Amino acid sequence: MQKIRPCLWFDHQAQEAAEFYVSVFGGDSRIVDTTRWTEGSPNAGSVLTVDFLLAGQEYIALNGGPEFTFSEAVSLSVDCGSQEEVDRFWDALTEGGEESVCGWLKDRYGMSWQIVPRVLPELLAGPDTARAGRVMKAMTGMRKLDVKALQEA
Incomplete structure (x- = not known):
């Protein structure tokens, strides 16, 4: 336990x-x-x-x-190794729920989730602050996170 x-x-x-x-x-x-x-x-x-x-x-x-009731003050963050995983969890958890921004959603019970591709923290970290800024700007324009678009930012 x-x-x-x-x-x-x-x-x-x-x-x-x-x-x-x-x-x-x-x-x-x-x-x-x-x-x-x-x-x-x-x-x-x-x-x-x-x-x-x-x-x-x-x-x-x-x-x-x-x-x-639940609020966005507490969420469960899901580490996803691929876009396919992001898509699968996003689709399942938004069914009957609602999309938010930057990879966040509420499921049918009102629980907040963050569906996060594993590459995102890597893209935001490191010495290249210009890249991190581009990635952050790209992310803030998304609902479900798009790995390819984040990598290209």
């Missing part, structure tokens, strides 16, 4: 969301455990938490009710 696990607060869609995320990421992603509200609670028998793995990272999804 990881020492620190992100807990994602949902109104009532914790199980649905965890299953969706596991289907998107595949590989070392799976539902680990599900707990239910106990007898005597207003939600007795329904799902309380879902422990799940995404690409080996542990998460908890909690059905906590409508009091809190």
Whole structure:
């Protein structure tokens, strides 16, 4: 068990969301455990938490009710090794959600994601500040990040 696990607060869609995320990421992603509200609670028998793995990272999804919602202040960043990976995650996570700018999106549950090609930090780092400026300018004009366009900037 990881020492620190992100807990994602949902109104009532914790199980649905965890299953969706596991289907998107595949590989070392799976539902680990599900707990239910106990007898005597207003939600007795329904799902309380879902422990799940995404690409080996542990998460908890909690059905906590409508009091809190996601915001862009917290996002999950996905390291992508190719444009094909960027496209696959972008397409899956924006389905029923919404695109934002600079590789950011909100999924159908309102969770914010950053879909980032691995080459981006390399293009922004290093001694060539003019290149980094061109890459940054190109990125700010994009929704889904385009690896080829970033490399050509």
